[in-house]
Amino acid sequence: MSEIAGQAIIIIGALFNLFGCIGLIRLPDVYNRLQGATKCVTLGTCSIMLGVLISAGVSPTGMKALAAIVFIAITAPTAAHALSRGAHKSGIPLWEGSVVDKYEEEK
Numbered sequence: 001m002s003e004i005a006g007q008a009i010i011i012i013g014a015l016f017n018l019f020g021c022i023g024l025i026r027l028p029d030v031y032n033r034l035q036g037a038t039k040c041v042t043l044g045t046c047s048i049m050l051g052v053l054i055s056a057g058v059s060p061t062g063m064k065a066l067a068a069i070v071f072i073a074i075t076a077p078t079a080a081h082a083l084s085r086g087a088h089k090s091g092i093p094l095w096e097g098s099v100v101d102k103y104e105e106e107k
Contacts, residue, residue, distance in 0.1 A: 002054050002055060002057070003055055005051075005054055006051040006052065006053075006054035006055030006056075007051065007055065008051070009047050009050055010047070010048050010051035010052070010055075012047050012051075013043075013044045013045065013046070013047030013049075013050070013051060014044065015044070016040045016043045016044030016047060017040065017041055017044035017045065018044075019040045019044075020036060020037045020038075020039070020040030020041040020044060021037075023036030023040060024036070028097065029092075029093075029094060029095040029098075030083075030087050030092055031087065031088075031094060031098075034080045034083055034084050035084075037080075038076055038077060041076070042072060042076040042077065045068075045072050045076075046069045046073060049065040049066070049068045049069045049072070050065070050069060053065040053066055053069070
């Protein structure tokens with residue numbers, strides 16, 4: 001039963017990763033792309049690792065998957081924030097359809 005549940009969660013994670021890749025292509029500017037890709041890929045990759053953890057159980061492979069979940073959950077949002085802040089400081093403009101610029105309000 002855990003094999004089937006693990007495989008289902010892996011498939012769901014792969015779909016989230018696919019949606020994140022589509023977001024990289026379809027979204028209009030660097031800020032929207034970072035937001036879309038980071039949320040989808042973080043959830044997708046963590047879901048894949050969770051599926052591996054469920055399938056492998058408490059084993060060296062399962063523990064490595066758990067460590068990867070923690071690492072990705074901490075580093076991916078932090079990296080996206082650093083990239084978007086750096087893009088804003090270097091003058092990359094927002095999409096003309098953007099409603100608010102929180103970084104600009106902080107100045």
